[in-house]
Amino acid sequence: MQVxxxxxxxxxxxxxxxxxxxxxxxxxxxxxxDDVITVYGSGEQTRSFQYVSDLVEGLVALMNSNYSQPVNLGNPVERTINEFATIIKTLVGGHNNIVHVSEVEDDPQRRRPDITRAKKYLNWEPKVELNVGLQKTVEYFRQELKRFQHTPRNKFIIDKHP
Structure with missing residues (x-):
């Protein structure tokens, strides 16, 4: 069986x-x-984000390959959570405040995939710039909120557990 x-x-x-x-x-x-943007802890912990089409291309490349070792599919460009909150605030517009609350237990301080194998064996790396992908995602969420007839009294509830 090929895996x-x-x-x-x-x-x-x-x-x-x-x-x-x-x-x-x-x-x-x-x-x-128009809620506050909630950052857990200092916001200096890092994350990296890949757009869905990049993931799909990576999965297709992996499935079409003969490589059978684990391969990381992700974006190696790190952003702090503070930077990410500011990017979202800027893309959406408005006057949201960014508020820091207590950190979450066991929250990793750094998340950054090593995509060396993906580059070498699959000739793959993410292509979609963060702002481009986020703009598409923000627009989708904006349309979905309209579809749910969003009003200030009827907010979409956010799960507070990261």
Missing amino acids: RVARIFNTYGPRMHMNDGRVVSNFILQALQ
Whole structure:
């Protein structure tokens, strides 16, 4: 039996669940609903984000390869959570404040995939720039909120557990 193993890192894009409790959806929903943008801890912990089409291309390349060792599929460009909150705030517009709350227990301080194998064996690396992918994701969330007839009294509830 032929097996391929992909280690998938933070992926975002249109059609992601708006209430999944992850940082991308939380920040976008908070910004679109004129809530405070909630950062856990100092915000200096890092994350890296890949757009969904990059992940799909990586998975297809892996499936079409003869490589059977685990391969990381993600974006190696790190951003602090503070930087990411500011990027979302800028993309959405509005006057949201970024508020820091107590850190979450066992929250990793750094998440950055090593995609050396993906580059070498699959000739793959992410292509979609963060701002381009986020703009598409923000627009999707904006349309979904309209579809749910969003009003200030009827906010989409965000899962507070990261």
